[in-house]
Amino acid sequence: MSAREEILSKLRSKLGHSNASNDGNAALKHIQEHHKNLIPRRGSLDKAQRVDLFVQEATRVNATVVRIQGFEDVPNQVSAYLREHQLPAKIKIAPHDNLKSLDWQQKTSLMVDEGRGQGDDGVSVSVAYGGVAETGTLVMSSGPQTPTSLNFLPLDHIVVLEADNIAGDYEAVWERLRAQSGPGKLPRTVNWITGPSRTADIEQTLLLGAHGPQRLHILIVDPSES
Amino acid sequence: MQPTSPNFKQNAREAIADDPLQAALAKLAVGFPMRRLEAAQRLPEFEDLRDQARDIKNHVLENLDQYLEAYEKKVTDSGGHVHWCRDAKEARETILDICRKAGAKTVTKSKSMISEEIAVNAYLEENGIEPVETDLGEYIIQLRKEPPSHIIAPAIHLSKEQVADTFRNAHIDLAADRDLDEPRSLLEEARAKLREKFLGADVGLTGANMLIAETGTNVLVTNEGNADLTNNLPRVHVVIASIEKIVPTLEDASTILRVLARSATGQDISVYTTFCTGPRRPEDLDGPEEYHVVLLDNGRSEMIGSEFHEMLRCIRCGACLNHCPIYKSVGGHAYGWVYSGPMGAVLIPNLIGMEEAQHLPNASTLCGKCESVCPMRIPLPKMLRKWRERQYKAEMGSATARWALKSWAWLAKRPALYRRVMNAGVALLGQFGGQGRFKSLPLASGWTSKRDLAAPAGDTFISQHHKGARGDQSGALMRKKVH
Amino acid sequence: MPETSKPTVGLFVTCLVDLMRPVVGFAAVKLLEDAGCKVEVPASQTCCGQPAYNSGDKADTLDIAKNVIAAFEGYDYVVAPSGSCAGMIKDHYPEAFADVPKWLARAENLSAKTYELMSFLTDVMSVSATNAEFSGTVTYHDSCSGLRELGIKDQPRALLSSVQGLKISEGNETETCCGFGGLFCVKYPDISEKMVDAKVDDIVKTGADTVLAGDLGCLMNIAGRLQRRGVDVKARHAAEVLAGMTAAPAIGEPVEGE
Known part of the structure; x- marks a missing residue:
C-alpha cells in the first residue's frame, strides 16, 4: 500500500469514515461555505477611522507612515525619504502601472530601476494589494507587477497603499482576493507585512532588520486627505 | 537526534547549575508572559477566539482524512506536488530525492520543528548537500550542533558572548579582532553571511504553520523574513509539514493567526505571515519554479482518537513553555529531544516512545498554568496524567515507589484500619517532633534533602474531634506536650 | 437560624x-x-x-x-x-x-x-467578614488547583481583608506553583527546590511576616524551605487566621517553652 493510502485508510478507520470520500463530505461543505468566524470589533470602523487605526497600529510596530493625496506625490516622498535617511539616490521600483507611469525624472534626480528584487537592492518601492487596520498590516500579493522579492531583499522598503484598499480586518481582504482569483485559488505568494523585519534571538534583545528590511515606510494615497 | 530524555534528572541538575542558562530563563520568565498578557488584554475577544481556534482544529481532526484529500487536490491544481510520508525516514529520503533531482548543492532552511523531528540536516550533510538554517537562532545552534532549546526561540539558552565565540569559530574568513560585543554586530554578521546563502541556494526548505485546504496553501509565520527569502529565491520550494497542520479555510487560518502570535511573543501578529500556493505563475517575475509538500504522518494518525488526540491541536506557539515553572527551571535541552516544556512532555513519548521519555510526564506538578495559556485550550495536565496511567499499567518507574503507593492505597481503602495506623503513626512522629519539625527523617529524604518537614501538631484531627475537642484560642489542645 | x-x-x-x-x-x-x-x-x-x-x-x-x-x-x-x-x-x-x-x-x-x-x-454562605484579629503583614499564595481548577482568587483575600489588624502585601508571583506537586517534590527534588526557592524569594520581597494559603501541601513545602533557609517568615493555613486560631505554633514551629 502506498504511504498515501496507508495514512488515509488509518485515519478513516480511526474516524469511522467510509472511503467514499465525497459522500456527505463535511470538509468540502465547510470549505465551500467558508464562514467568517468571530471578527474583533476594533476594525469595524468607517473609512476615515479605519485609516487612522491602520496608521496607529503600523506605527506601533515601527513602520513609518505618510499620507499623500495621489500617486503623483510618490516620487517627491521617496526622494525626501532617501534624503532624510542619507541613502544613495537609487531605487528599485515594482513594474506596477501606477509606479511606472510616474514622472520620476521630471520630479527627482533619482536613479530608478524596475523589476524584481536583487541581492544588492538598497531601497525598493512597491504597491500593496491592501491593508488591514486591525493590526496595521500590509497585504502584498505576487504578480507580474508585484514581485515578492522586492518586499524582502532591500534594507529599506517603501510601500504605496491606497486608502480605499485598507480594510478593517483580514477577512475583508480575503473576500476581495477570493473574488479576484476565483474560489479556491490564490496568487503564488500573499504576504502580510506588519512592521519591519526583527529578531530577538540574541539574549531576547529586540533588533530591527534581521533578514528583511530594517525600515518599512508606508505612503497612504488618500485623495480625500487635505 | 539521539534522545537524552532518559537522563532527564541529570540534565535538569546540570541546567540548574548553568548560570548563563539561568540568566536567560529568568529573562524569559518575565518577558514572554508579560507581553502575552498585554496582547491578550488589548483584544477583548481573545478568550472567545481561543474557543473558536480550538473548535476549528477539533473539526479538522474529526475530518482529517477528507481535509487532507481536499488539500492535496488544491496543491496539485495549483501546480504543486504532494509527497505522503509515513515516517521520518521516508520524509528524509523524499527530501533528498527532490534535492538531487534539482541538482542542489545548498539548501536554505527556515525554522521547522518537523525538520528537527526528522533530523533532515544531518541526513542531507551525509549525502553531500549543505543545509543552512536561516532563522538567526537556528543558525546559531546549527553552528554549535545543538538542538533548539525553545520552539520559537531556539537559541534562548545562549549569552551574546557564547554567540560571539560561535561566530568567531565559524566565520574564519573574517578579521579575528572584529568587534562582536553587541547583539547588533552579531546580527549584522549573520545577515551578511546568510544573504550569500539565500542568493546561492538551489532549494528552499520551509516548514508550515498551517496548511489551508481551501487553496492548497502553506502558511509561514516569522519575524525575520528568512522564510520568505527561503521560499522565494531558490528554484525549488519544499514544504515539510505534519498532517495535523491542516486548517479548512482562509477565514479559519485568520482566526488561528489572531491567537498565535499573541500567545507566542505577545505581538498582535508576527511581522511576516506568508501564504504560498504552488509554484510561480507563468507571468511572475520571481518565486520558485517547483513547489513540493512533504506531508508527514510520523505517529500522528496513531494519536487520532487516542487519549492524546487533543495534542494534535497544538500550533507550536511556545506559550506553555514560557509559562511552565519546570521549563523555566531547567530550559529546553533537559527534556532531551527536539520539543520541550509541557507540549514536549506530552508529545515526545508519542514520538520516541514512552520508555525513553518516561521522566517527562512525571516531571510536572500538574499546576495547570500551561492549559490556562494554551491558545488551543489543550488539556496538557490531563494528558500528562494519561501518560502516567499508561506507565503505571506497564509497571514502569521505581518498584519501591510503586510498592509505597500501593501500600498507602491499600490502607486508604480501609478506613477503620487507616485510622488506627495513622493515629499510631502520628503519635510516634509526635514523639520525635518536639522541635516542631524534622531536619531529616528516615524514608523521607526526598523531602528533607531540600526542606524541613513539619511534625504532626498533635493527635489526628478526627480523633480529637470525635472526643469532642473544639480547638481553642490558646492552641493548647492542638499539640500534646510530649515531655 | x-x-x-x-x-x-x-x-x-x-x-x-x-x-x-x-x-x-x-x-x-x-x-x-x-x-x-x-x-x-x-x-x-x-x-x-x-x-x-x-x-x-x-x-x-x-x-x-x-x-x-x-x-x-x-x-x-x-x-x-x-x-x-x-x-x-x-x-x-x-x-x-x-x-x-x-x-x-x-x-x-x-x-x-x-x-x-x-x-x-x-x-455559598455569603460570608463577607469574620470577627478575627491578627496583627501582622501577610502574603497569600494561590495554590494551583484552587486557582485554576476552582477559580479561587478573590475569596480568601476578601475574607482576610476583614480581619482586624491584618495587612496584605501581595507578591509578584502569587499564581506561580511552589514546586510541591505531591510526589513531584520527592521525585524531582532539584527542580522542586528551584521552584520553592523562587517562591520563597517572592515571599521575602513582600516584607510579610506570615505567608498564608489554602492548601496544607503547598504550605508545608514553603514552610519547610523557609525554615531550611533560615528565613523568618511563618506559614499558616488561611483558615487559622480567619477563625482566630493562631495561638498554636505556625507550621513546623515548636510550642513555646519546649
Whole structure:
C-alpha cells in the first residue's frame, strides 16, 4: 500500500469514515461555505477611522507612515525619504502601472530601476494589494507587477497603499482576493507585512532588520486627505 | 537526534547549575508572559477566539482524512506536488530525492520543528548537500550542533558572548579582532553571511504553520523574513509539514493567526505571515519554479482518537513553555529531544516512545498554568496524567515507589484500619517532633534533602474531634506536650 | 437560624490536615458553624485519592473515590480546607468515572455540592467578614488547583481583608506553583527546590511576616524551605487566621517553652 493510502485508510478507520470520500463530505461543505468566524470589533470602523487605526497600529510596530493625496506625490516622498535617511539616490521600483507611469525624472534626480528584487537592492518601492487596520498590516500579493522579492531583499522598503484598499480586518481582504482569483485559488505568494523585519534571538534583545528590511515606510494615497 | 530524555534528572541538575542558562530563563520568565498578557488584554475577544481556534482544529481532526484529500487536490491544481510520508525516514529520503533531482548543492532552511523531528540536516550533510538554517537562532545552534532549546526561540539558552565565540569559530574568513560585543554586530554578521546563502541556494526548505485546504496553501509565520527569502529565491520550494497542520479555510487560518502570535511573543501578529500556493505563475517575475509538500504522518494518525488526540491541536506557539515553572527551571535541552516544556512532555513519548521519555510526564506538578495559556485550550495536565496511567499499567518507574503507593492505597481503602495506623503513626512522629519539625527523617529524604518537614501538631484531627475537642484560642489542645 | 434550616456540611478534612495540622480542621469547623452550617465529620474518610490519581493508579483512585462518595453523598454540601482535594472531588471524580456509568451520576452529584472552604464561605454562605484579629503583614499564595481548577482568587483575600489588624502585601508571583506537586517534590527534588526557592524569594520581597494559603501541601513545602533557609517568615493555613486560631505554633514551629 502506498504511504498515501496507508495514512488515509488509518485515519478513516480511526474516524469511522467510509472511503467514499465525497459522500456527505463535511470538509468540502465547510470549505465551500467558508464562514467568517468571530471578527474583533476594533476594525469595524468607517473609512476615515479605519485609516487612522491602520496608521496607529503600523506605527506601533515601527513602520513609518505618510499620507499623500495621489500617486503623483510618490516620487517627491521617496526622494525626501532617501534624503532624510542619507541613502544613495537609487531605487528599485515594482513594474506596477501606477509606479511606472510616474514622472520620476521630471520630479527627482533619482536613479530608478524596475523589476524584481536583487541581492544588492538598497531601497525598493512597491504597491500593496491592501491593508488591514486591525493590526496595521500590509497585504502584498505576487504578480507580474508585484514581485515578492522586492518586499524582502532591500534594507529599506517603501510601500504605496491606497486608502480605499485598507480594510478593517483580514477577512475583508480575503473576500476581495477570493473574488479576484476565483474560489479556491490564490496568487503564488500573499504576504502580510506588519512592521519591519526583527529578531530577538540574541539574549531576547529586540533588533530591527534581521533578514528583511530594517525600515518599512508606508505612503497612504488618500485623495480625500487635505 | 539521539534522545537524552532518559537522563532527564541529570540534565535538569546540570541546567540548574548553568548560570548563563539561568540568566536567560529568568529573562524569559518575565518577558514572554508579560507581553502575552498585554496582547491578550488589548483584544477583548481573545478568550472567545481561543474557543473558536480550538473548535476549528477539533473539526479538522474529526475530518482529517477528507481535509487532507481536499488539500492535496488544491496543491496539485495549483501546480504543486504532494509527497505522503509515513515516517521520518521516508520524509528524509523524499527530501533528498527532490534535492538531487534539482541538482542542489545548498539548501536554505527556515525554522521547522518537523525538520528537527526528522533530523533532515544531518541526513542531507551525509549525502553531500549543505543545509543552512536561516532563522538567526537556528543558525546559531546549527553552528554549535545543538538542538533548539525553545520552539520559537531556539537559541534562548545562549549569552551574546557564547554567540560571539560561535561566530568567531565559524566565520574564519573574517578579521579575528572584529568587534562582536553587541547583539547588533552579531546580527549584522549573520545577515551578511546568510544573504550569500539565500542568493546561492538551489532549494528552499520551509516548514508550515498551517496548511489551508481551501487553496492548497502553506502558511509561514516569522519575524525575520528568512522564510520568505527561503521560499522565494531558490528554484525549488519544499514544504515539510505534519498532517495535523491542516486548517479548512482562509477565514479559519485568520482566526488561528489572531491567537498565535499573541500567545507566542505577545505581538498582535508576527511581522511576516506568508501564504504560498504552488509554484510561480507563468507571468511572475520571481518565486520558485517547483513547489513540493512533504506531508508527514510520523505517529500522528496513531494519536487520532487516542487519549492524546487533543495534542494534535497544538500550533507550536511556545506559550506553555514560557509559562511552565519546570521549563523555566531547567530550559529546553533537559527534556532531551527536539520539543520541550509541557507540549514536549506530552508529545515526545508519542514520538520516541514512552520508555525513553518516561521522566517527562512525571516531571510536572500538574499546576495547570500551561492549559490556562494554551491558545488551543489543550488539556496538557490531563494528558500528562494519561501518560502516567499508561506507565503505571506497564509497571514502569521505581518498584519501591510503586510498592509505597500501593501500600498507602491499600490502607486508604480501609478506613477503620487507616485510622488506627495513622493515629499510631502520628503519635510516634509526635514523639520525635518536639522541635516542631524534622531536619531529616528516615524514608523521607526526598523531602528533607531540600526542606524541613513539619511534625504532626498533635493527635489526628478526627480523633480529637470525635472526643469532642473544639480547638481553642490558646492552641493548647492542638499539640500534646510530649515531655 | 433555626436548626432545621441549617445546611449540613460534611467536612472533608483532608489527610494532611488530619495528620499534620488538626488546628486547620478546628478552624474549618468554627468558620462553617459561624456561617450557619451544621458540620459533621464522617470518620470513614481517609484521602481523596489524589496521590494515586496523579501517579496513574486509576484502579485504586476509583476505589478510594467510591469510599469518599459513599461517605459524603448524603450531605447538603461537602467542604474541604484545600483547593487541591476539593478540586479532585469536584473536577476529577467525574472525569475519572467517565467510563463507569454506574458511578458517574453519583460522582457528578457529589461534584456539584463540593467546595473549597473559603470559596464556600463567600460564594455559598455569603460570608463577607469574620470577627478575627491578627496583627501582622501577610502574603497569600494561590495554590494551583484552587486557582485554576476552582477559580479561587478573590475569596480568601476578601475574607482576610476583614480581619482586624491584618495587612496584605501581595507578591509578584502569587499564581506561580511552589514546586510541591505531591510526589513531584520527592521525585524531582532539584527542580522542586528551584521552584520553592523562587517562591520563597517572592515571599521575602513582600516584607510579610506570615505567608498564608489554602492548601496544607503547598504550605508545608514553603514552610519547610523557609525554615531550611533560615528565613523568618511563618506559614499558616488561611483558615487559622480567619477563625482566630493562631495561638498554636505556625507550621513546623515548636510550642513555646519546649
